[in-house]
Amino acid sequence: MNVNDFELISQLLKKRSGLVLSEDKAYLLESRLNPVARKWGLSGFDELAQQVRKSNDEKLLVDITEAMTTNESFFFRDQKPFDQFRDVVLPYLLEHRATKKSLRIWCAAASSGQEPYTLAMLLKEAQAKLSGWRVEIVGTDISQEILDKAKEGVYSQFEVQRGLPINLLVKYFTQMEDRWQISDDIRKMVTFKKFNLLESMAGMGQFDVIFCRNVLIYFDQPTKSQVLDQMAGLLANDGFLYLGGAETVLGISDRFLLIPGQRGIYGLANEQHAVKAAG
Amino acid sequence: MKSCLIVDDSKVVRMVARKILEGLNFAIDEAEDGQKAIEACEKSMPDAVLLDWNMPVKSGIEFLVDLRAMKDVEQPVVVFCTTENDMSHIQKAIQAGANEYIMKPFDSEIIESKFTQVGLI
Ligand SMILES: C[S@@+](CC[C@H](N)C(=O)[O-])C[C@H]1O[C@@H](n2cnc3c(N)ncnc32)[C@H](O)[C@@H]1O
Numbered sequence A: 001m002n003v004n005d006f007e008l009i010s011q012l013l014k015k016r017s018g019l020v021l022s023e024d025k026a027y028l029l030e031s032r033l034n035p036v037a038r039k040w041g042l043s044g045f046d047e048l049a050q051q052v053r054k055s056n057d058e059k060l061l062v063d064i065t066e067a068m069t070t071n072e073s074f075f076f077r078d079q080k081p082f083d084q085f086r087d088v089v090l091p092y093l094l095e096h097r098a099t100k101k102s103l104r105i106w107c108a109a110a111s112s113g114q115e116p117y118t119l120a121m122l123l124k125e126a127q128a129k130l131s132g133w134r135v136e137i138v139g140t141d142i143s144q145e146i147l148d149k150a151k152e153g154v155y156s157q158f159e160v161q162r163g164l165p166i167n168l169l170v171k172y173f174t175q176m177e178d179r180w181q182i183s184d185d186i187r188k189m190v191t192f193k194k195f196n197l198l199e200s201m202a203g204m205g206q207f208d209v210i211f212c213r214n215v216l217i218y219f220d221q222p223t224k225s226q227v228l229d230q231m232a233g234l235l236a237n238d239g240f241l242y243l244g245g246a247e248t249v250l251g252i253s254d255r256f257l258l259i260p261g262q263r264g265i266y267g268l269a270n271e272q273h274a275v276k277a278a279g
Numbered sequence B: 001m002k003s004c005l006i007v008d009d010s011k012v013v014r015m016v017a018r019k020i021l022e023g024l025n026f027a028i029d030e031a032e033d034g035q036k037a038i039e040a041c042e043k044s045m046p047d048a049v050l051l052d053w054n055m056p057v058k059s060g061i062e063f064l065v066d067l068r069a070m071k072d073v074e075q076p077v078v079v080f081c082t083t084e085n086d087m088s089h090i091q092k093a094i095q096a097g098a099n100e101y102i103m104k105p106f107d108s109e110i111i112e113s114k115f116t117q118v119g120l121i
Helices: A002-018 A023-039 A045-054 A059-067 A081-096 A114-125 A143-154 A159-160 A166-172 A223-235 A274-278 B011-023 B034-041 B060-069 B087-096 B108-117
Strands: A102-107 A133-139 A154-156 A173-176 A179-183 A190-194 A207-212 A235-243 A254-257 A265-267 B001-008 B026-030 B048-051 B077-082 B101-102
Touching: A002 A023, A002 A045, A002 A059, A023 A045, A023 A059, A045 A059, A081 A114, A081 A207, A081 A235, A081 A265, A102 A114, A114 A133, A114 A166, A114 A190, A114 A207, A133 A143, A133 B108, A143 A190, A154 A159, A154 B087, A159 A179, A159 B108, A166 A173, A166 B087, A223 A235, B001 B011, B001 B034, B011 B026, B011 B108, B026 B034, B034 B048, B034 B060, B034 B077, B048 B060, B060 B077, B060 B087, B087 B101, B101 B108
Parallel strands: A102 A133, A102 A207, A133 A190, A207 A235, B001 B026, B001 B048, B048 B077, B077 B101
Antiparallel strands: A154 A179, A173 A179, A235 A265, A254 A265
């Protein structure tokens, strides 16, 4: 791979999805883009780069961008955040939204759906307390391909064994040979939409909870700041922001503060509600 | 250090599971069928049991029923680990008192994930 091709493709990725690739990750470009090259009848990465220079075929650029995203996800990822959701966040919202009776949750990097479906199952388990409520879970991702998988809600035996408690598997899935499909009840609770976090978030509406987990790690500092600052504008005053285990707002955005005693959950810096409620 | 009894008639499976669980800091005991497993539990009750289904002499589900019927003991967490991967087996296991269920083939990630879920890690 020559330096110019690396620069060309890595800049393309940065611009389109925010993904930052250092040169020691060049091998990733080759291994993930060779299949894309073949799909387009090209011999490999070098020809693919040539093709990008020649034509700006949107479909090709989308294929390249999607091939480079990391889509790994699992149900109840890291477990603790979802325990906190059930034990701290949900009780708080049940109390503080009792008159409005509405709840809006955004999974901003929903990938193959495990995260929004985990929340849907937790809300279903609490449905006695939510009768008459309008609950909306919006799952978005940059990749159409992964969203199609999410909508389908079909998972391998391996996928349903990472993090998903067996009683929830029995309750909310049906078996199709060696694959497992999540029930329509749960599927209907989530709306999936294509959305790029680099775009303007105006028009997304307000959210009580935003999950933005394991996606900021791929971005550079200015991009992280821009995403978080925009999210601050969408979050209800006493809303909750979840980041991934390796992510933080520290030194990136001063719009959020860690909720004391709740690792990984943030509230708006100028608001005391959520902080007080949980602390 | 928590203890785990690995019950499987396959020596290879026991060895693989032992490696993984020792890596997760468990003290391991092994039994090759449900009968030997009951005897092991009578002698010393483990914190956890990793349990195969199909075994000679006494099956995993028979062992579980006997185990849950034992009085005045600290009941262990039981995690099935079997090639029986259909819904009816899973339901039967839960009804008999299994805490978790692993469908073979398993790997270290699945074991760690399941043992974490039930609070053993
Ligand atoms: C590792 S997954 C995280 C999934 C889930 N949130 C979790 O924690 O398990 C990262 C996801 O972010 C998506 N993604 C990457 N860049 C994005 C962008 N600019 N806008 C929206 N989604 C993006 C990828 O397509 C991928 O599905």
